[in-house]
Amino acid sequence: MAAAKLEVVRTRQEPESELHAELARKFLYYMGLMREVEDRIERKLYRQGKIVGGVYVGRGQEAIPVGSGLAARPDDVLFPSHRDLALYLIRGLTPGQIFAQYMGRMDGLTAGREGNMHMGDLKKGLVSIISAMAASIPVAAGAAMALKYQGKDNIAWVYFGDGASSRGDWHEGINFATVQKLPLVLLCNNNQYAYSTPLSKQMACANVADRAPGYNMPAEIVDGNDVFAVHEAAQRAAAHARAGLGPYLIECKTFRMTGHSAHDPADYVPKRMFEEWAGMCPIARLEQRMEENGWAAREEIDETRAKIRREADAAIEWAEQSPYPDPSTLLDRVYES
Amino acid sequence: MQATYVEAIRQGIWEEMERDPNVFLIGEDIGVYGGAFKVTQGMLDHFGERRVVDTPIAESAIVGAAIGASFMGLRPVAEMQFADFISCGFDQIVNFAAKCRYRWNAPVPIVVRAPCGGGIHGGPYHSQQNEAWFTHTPGLKVVLPATAKDAKGLIKSAIRDNDPVIFYEHKALYRRIKEDLPEGDYTVPIGKANIHREGKDMTIVTYSAMVYVAEEVAQLMEKEGVSIEIVDLRTLTPLDEETILTSVRKTSKVIVLHEANLTGGFGGEIAARITEKAFESLDGPVLRIAAPDTPVPYSPPLEKAYLPDAQKLLEKVRWLAEY
């Protein structure tokens, strides 16, 4: 490979084909659904005490899992972070299952063993979040290694935040993957905070992507609140990885429009940052673009929203009917049975 | 003055920082945010950035840097955001800090604070009581206070100690426990158990949040005419064997209780020492009560079934009382 370079690509030209209109409708649906499901989780069910423990959402970051998740092939393997709910929805898990998961019910993905975003489903190519930040990177490298070993042209996609890139596992995993030229796409959501820690206390470089040249890995920075930009970058990254050229990093600049978790009022974030980024909402931007390009009329967008709300209503009702795990099953599943 | 468990730890750290300019704090989100559980709240404002160091997410760097700084005369107090993530700094703790004194006679006066324990619906990654990872490592001191008074006195001792101390703070106690603290500067010695409650018919050896489960059961059994003595270990390594054996020799019956899961838990060590050294005094088998050998489940009914509680303890206490 030639000397590593840092590409900064911001997609601005408007795609016009019917294909793009079709894609835009999909983007809108999944971004809207993620937003709605997480709003219900954080602002309703958690506050009602129906969800206990930690709640982490990706409000304002929906373009990242949606743009990339729809660029991934259905049989690629995904390693979501705790702010990538849409990846689960794209892979066909239902909002009902997600609500049940959060409420500790049997119809969640973990039969109540785990909570919130700590879930996975190998049959759907979704590997569970590892709570220790960045621990997923070496694991994703291993999955990519297996795909290469098996001669498949599938790739692994691993998601993480800016903060995770400080951990040794991040560096070990990436170094290994680049040495081995593994088919791995690395997606960073740089939302500028790790819990309360701003970027300036997290790293001495300006971008997570600045670290890529040290690994001789191509990287690009995209507007993470522009779902088309994320999608196109993801396609480039996937093509690179699928062609056997090794890992590829995409840094999505975005902002966490919430506290670290539901209990965190995020007083440490300057108010003006929330205000600024409110104007960059990836969903509102997509809707505007759809209208401007004549891809959808306002009524159609409103109808999508209404449909999503109905879906969420029904899903919560369904999830609340789901039983809690039976305490007599406590010892199950520690080993194969 | 009444203080919560979290406030007691905060006071202890604060006083030590006032007393000794070499004491400093290092960890994630401990500055502006005051720590995930607010133990270090207000410290950044008072002591400044030099002494309250917010780090990247890098537990190995936090522990390693603490060790290095300690060689130069500083006394670092490192915070793990959750005891569960201590695994990310594990090598520095067990393979370096723990062995320095033995290998090359270098003191490592660091404290690694670790918020631990279940009952907060944290699930498998935010609930562990993993002290046995460290009690198996010679060279570390492992401290788990149950009361606010002990929490303050022990954090101060830990900071003054010249060996590495893993200081477990139980998350479910932070705001639940409130009590009067002694006035002024006091410490509680590391390596010394406390008779939390005196009794004559049976001993419960326990520590951390389980002290309160034992207390609840002791009160209930008192009404049934069984007098229970509670030994709160406070420190696991070095172990205060004498206090355990003295109590067992007095009561002749003993239950060892802990929140960590059974197999390989520290309770096994205590039970073995009792049978080795006080066998003739025993009027019944040494029983252990601990969580089952599973990860800590998230869903409330499962977590309730998982955690040792008064009901589970009561059953064994009654059985042993009858024995």
Ligand SMILES: Cc1ncc(C[n+]2csc(CCOP(=O)(O)OP(=O)(O)O)c2C)c(N)n1
């Ligand atoms: C190894 C480790 N240390 C600490 C934590 C506690 N923690 C959970 S999320 C988080 C911040 C993560 O920040 P970032 O990686 O930027 O992701 P974001 O939450 O911003 O999406 C921290 C410190 C953890 N999960 N893992």
